Amino acid sequence: MRYQSQQVxxxxxxxxxxxxxxxxxxxxxxxxxxxxxxxxxxxxPFNIIRMIHTNALIVWLLLGFFGGTYYLLPxxxxxxxxxxxxxxxxxxxxxxxxxxxxxxxxLGIHEGREFLEQPTWVKVAITISVLLFLFxxxxxxxxxxxxxxxxxxxxxxWGAAIFFLFAFYxxxxxxxxxxYWWWVVHIWVEGVWELIMAGILAFLLIKVTxxxxxxxxxxxxxxxxxxxxxxxxxxxxxxxxxGAPGYWQWVGxxxxxxxxxxxxxxxLWAFYLVYQGRRDHPNKAALLWCLGCPTxxxxxxxxxxxxxxxxxxxxxxxxxxxxxxxxxxxxxGAYVMLNLAIITYAMPNLRGLQPFNQVLNMxxxxxxxxxxxxxxxxxxxxxVVQTHLQRVMGMSYMEVQDQLxxxxxxxxxxxxxxxxxxxxxxxxxxxxxxxxxxxxxxQAQPAE
Amino acid sequence: xxxxxxxxxxxNIFYGGSLFFFVVFALLVAHSHYYAASSSIDVVGLNDAVVxxxxxxxxxxxxxxxxILGEGAYFAPELGNVWLRYGGADDPAGAKDALTAWFQSxxxxxxxxxxxxNFNLSEQDMSDLIDFLAWVSRIKTxxxxxxxxx
Ligand code: HEM
Ligand code: HEM
Ligand SMILES: [Fe+2]
Numbered sequence: 216m217r218y219q220s221q222q223v224x225x226x227x228x229x230x231x232x233x234x235x236x237x238x239x240x241x242x243x244x245x246x247x248x249x250x251x252x253x254x255x256x257x258x259x260p261f262n263i264i265r266m267i268h269t270n271a272l273i274v275w276l277l278l279g280f281f282g283g284t285y286y287l288l289p290x291x292x293x294x295x296x297x298x299x300x301x302x303x304x305x306x307x308x309x310x311x312x313x314x315x316x317x318x319x320x321x322l323g324i325h326e327g328r329e330f331l332e333q334p335t336w337v338k339v340a341i342t343i344s345v346l347l348f349l350f351x352x353x354x355x356x357x358x359x360x361x362x363x364x365x366x367x368x369x370x371x372x373w374g375a376a377i378f379f380l381f382a383f384y385x386x387x388x389x390x391x392x393x394x395y396w397w398w399v400v401h402i403w404v405e406g407v408w409e410l411i412m413a414g415i416l417a418f419l420l421i422k423v424t425x426x427x428x429x430x431x432x433x434x435x436x437x438x439x440x441x442x443x444x445x446x447x448x449x450x451x452x453x454x455x456x457x458g459a460p461g462y463w464q465w466v467g468x469x470x471x472x473x474x475x476x477x478x479x480x481x482x483l484w485a486f487y488l489v490y491q492g493r494r495d496h497p498n499k500a501a502l503l504w505c506l507g508c509p510t511x512x513x514x515x516x517x518x519x520x521x522x523x524x525x526x527x528x529x530x531x532x533x534x535x536x537x538x539x540x541x542x543x544x545x546x547x548g549a550y551v552m553l554n555l556a557i558i559t560y561a562m563p564n565l566r567g568l569q570p571f572n573q574v575l576n577m578x579x580x581x582x583x584x585x586x587x588x589x590x591x592x593x594x595x596x597x598x599v600v601q602t603h604l605q606r607v608m609g610m611s612y613m614e615v616q617d618q619l620x621x622x623x624x625x626x627x628x629x630x631x632x633x634x635x636x637x638x639x640x641x642x643x644x645x646x647x648x649x650x651x652x653x654x655x656x657x658q659a660q661p662a663e
Numbered sequence: 664x665x666x667x668x669x670x671x672x673x674x675n676i677f678y679g680g681s682l683f684f685f686v687v688f689a690l691l692v693a694h695s696h697y698y699a700a701s702s703s704i705d706v707v708g709l710n711d712a713v714v715x716x717x718x719x720x721x722x723x724x725x726x727x728x729x730x731i732l733g734e735g736a737y738f739a740p741e742l743g744n745v746w747l748r749y750g751g752a753d754d755p756a757g758a759k760d761a762l763t764a765w766f767q768s769x770x771x772x773x774x775x776x777x778x779x780x781n782f783n784l785s786e787q788d789m790s791d792l793i794d795f796l797a798w799v800s801r802i803k804t805x806x807x808x809x810x811x812x813x
Contacts, residue, residue, distance in 0.1 A: 248777075249738070256770060256778035261738050262727030327721025329735055363670065387714040389799060390699035393734065394692065429670055436673035443681040447688040456807035457732045458703040459695045464805070466691065530807060534733030534741065609810040612740035616777070 216564040218289035220296035223303065225565045227282025228558050230310045232641050234275035235551075237317070239634045241268040246627040250620065259321070266320050266332050272546065273330065274313045277375075279554030280411055281306075284352055284368060286561045287418045292359025297351050305347040312340035328392070330400060331382045338382055345376045363432035364417045367439055371410025378402045390458035397453045404545070405449060405474060405516070409442040412512070412553050413481065419505050419560055420485060424492030434484050441477035449474045452524045456533060464526035471524045478517035478549075481509035497652050498563065500576035500643075504556035507584060511552055515544025519591065531606040536619070537598030544591040552584075555640060562644050569652040575643035583636030590629035597622035703803040716795025719788045728779070730813075732804060739777065741813030746793075746800035748811055755797070762793050 216222070245264045248254055255264075285302055289295055296302060316337045319325060325332040333341070349372060356365055381398040417435045421428055451467025485506055496502060519541040523532040532538070563570045597619045604610045604618065700706075720726075725742070726735040732743040751758035766789055770778040784792065 252777040253772075253774060256780070260728075260778075260780045262724045262736070265727045265736055265738070266724060325724055327724045327726060329726045332724060332727075363674065387717055388700060388704060388709060389717065389731070390704055390802060391696060393732070394695060394699060433668060433670040433673050436670065436677045437668075440673070440677035440680055443677075444684050447681075447684045448691075450688065451691075453734075454695065456804045457734070458699055458802040458804055460698050460703075461805055462691075463695070531809060533807065534730040534735070534737065536737055539737055605812050606809050609812050611812050613777075615812075 216567070218295050220299045220302075221286050221289050221561075222565060223296065223299050223306075224282040224286035224561060226303065226306050227278050227285065228562070228565075229645075230306065231275040231278040231282060231554065231558075232645070234271045234278065234313065235637060236641065238268055238271035238275060239630070239637050241265075241271065243627070243630045243634055244268075246623070246630045249623040250627055263320050263323070263325075266325060267317055269330055270313075270316065270320075270332065274309075276546075276550045276554060278306075278309065279558070280372065280415075281309075281348055283415050283554065283557040283561075284348075284372065286557065286565075287368075287415070288352055288355050288365060291362045291365040291418065292355055294355065294359040297354035297358070301347055301351045305344045305351065308340055308347070309344040312337045312344070328385065328396060331396070335383075342376070342379065345379070349373060349376060362428070363435055364414055364421070364428075367410050367417070367435055368414030371407045371412075371414060371439075374407030374410065375403060378407060393457045394454070394459065397450055401450045401453055402447070404549070405446040405471075406443060408550065409446065409477065410439050412508075412549055413438050413442070415553055415557055416481065416485065416505065416508065419501065419556060420488050422560070423494070423496045423498070423502050423505060424488045425494030425496075426488045426491050431484075431488060434480075438477050438480050438484060441480060442474075445470050445473040445476065452526075452529065455526050455529055468525045472521060474524075475513075475517035475521050478509070478513045482513045485509045498560055498570040498573070500570070500573040500580070501556060501560035503577055503580055504552055504559050507580060508548060508552035508556050511544065511548030511584060511587075513548070515541065515546070515548040515591070519544055519595075531602050532598065535598045535601045535605070536594045536622075537602065540591045540594035540598055543594065544587060547584075547587045555580075558644060568648060571648040571651040572643040572646070574650070575639060579636045579640035579643055582639065583633055586629045586632035586636060590626050590633070593622045593625040593629065597626075705798060705801045708798050708801065710794075712791045712794040713798040715788075716791035716793070716798075719784070719792040720795055723782045731799065732802070733807065739779065741808060742796060742799075743802070743804070744800050744808060744811065744813050746797045748813070751797055751800065758797075759790070759793050762796075763789055 241264055244255075245261065245268055248256075248261050248264065285296060312333075316325075316333050319334060319337075320332070324334060326334060331338075349369075352369060352372070356369055378399055381395045384395055386392050386395075413435055417431055420426070421431055447470075448466055449471035451463040452471040454463035454467060485508075489502065489506060523529050523537050523541065559576055600619060600622075601615055604615045605612060720731075725731075728736050728739040730737065730741045730743070733741065745762070746752075746758060749758040749761050766782070766784060769781045772778070
C-alpha cells in the first residue's frame with residue numbers, strides 16, 4: 216500500500232461485511248417462511264424480513280463501493296485522499312442511519328415503496344453522507360492525476376447520487392410513482408452502477424494483469440458507452456404493464472435485449488486481458504473473483520435478464536418467481552462479486568501482509584457461487600411452473616404456490632450454503648492468517 | 664483488435680452518445696408522464712380517499728408481500744386486479760364488504776398456510792384502501808394481467 220489514507224477503506228469493508236451477513240441471514244429467514252408459513256408470523260411478518268433482506272443488500276453494496284473507491288483513488292490519482300476525517304465521518308453517518316433504519320423496521324417504522332422503505336430522515340442522512348463522500352473523492356480527483364478509470368468510476372457514483380433524488384418524489388398517482396421509482400431502481404443497476412462496476416474492474420485488471428492502461432481504458436469507454444446507450448431506453452422493459460403508453464413494448468424490448476452486449480463485452484475484456492497479461496500476480500483469489508464477477512453477471516443480468524425482457528414473454532412472466540431468480544443471480548454476479556473482488560484484492564495490503572488464506576477464499580468463491588446458481592435454477596423452475604399454471608391456465612395464485620413447495624425447499628437449502636460461504640469468506644479475509652505467500656514468492660513476481 | 668479506435672475517440676463517443684440517449688429517454692418519459700396523468704388513469708376518480716388509500720397501502724408495506732401491477736414481492740397474490748376478482752365491477756358494495764371482511768379475519772392461523780397480518784385498520788383506513796385498490800383496477804395496463812388470477 217503506497218498511500219496512508221487508503222487505510223480508511225478498511226472501515227467501509229468491515230461495515231459492509233456486517234451487513235452482508237445480516238442480508239443473507241434475513242434471506243434464509245424469508246426462505247424459511249416460504250416453507251414454514253406460520254413461523255414468526257405473529258412476531259415478525261414476512262414483509263419486514265424481506266425489507267431488511269433487500270435494504271441490507273443495497274446498503275452494504277454501497278459501502279463496498281465507497282470503500283473500494285477510497286482504496287483505489289489514491290493509486291489512480293497518485294495522491295493522498297482529500298480528507299480521511301471526512302471519510303470517517305461520512306462512514307458513521309451512513310452506517311448509523313442504516314442501523315437505525317433496520318431497528319425501525321423491526322418496530323414497524325418504515326415507508327412503503329419497495330427498496331425505498333427508509334423513513335425520510337434516513338434518506339436525508341444517506342444523501343448527506345453520499346454528498347460528503349462525493350465531495351471528498353471529487354476533490355481528490357480534482358487535485359490529482361485524472362485517469363479514465365477514476366473518471367468513469369466517479370461519474371457512476373455521481374449518477375447514483377443524482378438518480379437517488381427521485382426516491383424523494385412520491386406522487387399519489389400510482390402510475391407516475393412507478394414511472395420514476397424505476398429511475399432509481401433500474402437506472403442504478405442497469406445504468407450508473409455498471410459504470411462503477413466497470414471502473415472498479417478496470418482498476419483491478421490493470422493491477423492484476425499489468426496490461427497497458429491505454430488499452431484497458433479504451434475498452435472501458437466502449438463498455439460503459441454500450442451500457443448507457445442500451446440501459447437508459449432499456450428502462451422501457453419496466454413500462455410495459457404499469458399504465459404507460461404502448462410504444463414502450465417496442466422501445467423496451469429492443470433496447471433491453473441489447474443490454475446483454477455490454478455484459479458480454481465485460482467477460483471478453485476481463486478474459487482477454489488476463490490472457491494477454493504478462494504479470495503473474497500472487498493474489499490468485501482476487502483474480503478468480505475478477506473473472507467470476509463479469510461471468511456470473513453475464514449469466515444473471517444478461518442471459519436471465521434477456522429470458523424475460525421481450526414484452527410478449529414478459530406479459531406472462533411479469534412478477535413471478537422468474538423475476539426473483541433473475542434478481543438474485545444478477546445482483547450476486549454484478550455487484551456482490553465485484554465487492555468481494557476488491558475486498559479480496561485490498562485486504563492483504565490493508566493488513567500489511569502478503570496474500571493469505573487464498574485456498575479458503577477460493578473455497579468460499581466456489582461454494583457461494585454454486586449455491587447462488589442452484590438457487591437461481593430452482594427459482595427459475597418454480598417461476599416457469601408458476602407462469603404456466605397461473606398465467607396460462609388461470610389457476611389461482613395460492614393454489615399454484617402449493618405446487619411449488621419442493622422448489623422452495625431447495626431454495627432454502629441453497630440459501631444455507633450461501634450463508635456458510637459468506638462466513639467462510641469473512642473468516643478467510645478477516646480471520647487469523649493460516650498460510651501466506653513468502654516474501655521470495657511474492658518478489659519473484661513484482662506486483663502490488 | 665479495434666486499432667482504429669483511440670481512447671480519446673472512445674471517450675467522446677461515450678459522453679456524446681450517453682447524452683443523446685438520455686435526452687431521448689427523458690423526452691419519451693415526459694410524454695409518458697403526460698399520458699399517465701391524463702389518459703391511462705381514472706382522472707376524476709383519483710380523489711382524496713384514493714390518495715389516502717395509497718398512504719395506507721404504503722404505511723403497512725403491503726408491497727413487501729404482494730405485487731401491484733406485477734411489481735413488489737412474490738409471497739402473496741397480485742392486487743392490481745383484486746377488485747375485479749371480488750366482483751367489484753358488477754357489485755361494488757358487495758366487493759367492499761367482502762374485502763373488509765377479509766381484512767378483519769386475518770391472520771387465518773391455518774397451519775401450513777401463508778399468513779397475512781391483521782393491521783387493525785380503522786373503518787376509514789379500510790374504506791380508503793379499498794377505494795385505492797378499486798381505482799388501481801381501472802388503470803389501462805395494455806391488457807395485463809392475462810387473466811383474473813393476476
Ligand atoms: C446487474 C444488473 C441487473 C440487476 C442487479 C437486476 C436486478 C433486477 C431486479 C432486482 C428486478 C426485480 C425488480 C422488482 O422488484 O420488481 C429486475 C427485474 C427485471 N430485470 Fe433486471 N437486473 C439487471 C440487469 C438486467 C438486464 C441486463 C436485463 C435485460 C436484458 C434485465 C431484465 C429485467 C426485466 C425484464 C425485469 C422485470 C421482470 C418482471 O417483469 O417482473 N435485468 N432486475
Ligand atoms: C441466503 C441466501 C438467500 C435467500 C434464502 C434469499 C431469499 C429471498 C427471498 C425469500 C426473497 C423474497 C422473494 C419474494 O418476494 O417472495 C428474496 C428477495 C430478494 N433477494 Fe434474496 N435471498 C438470499 C440471498 C440473496 C443474495 C446473496 C442477494 C443478492 C445478491 C439477494 C437479493 C435479493 C433481491 C434483490 C430480492 C428482491 C427480488 C425481487 O424483487 O425480484 N438475496 N430473497
Ligand atoms: Fe431493468
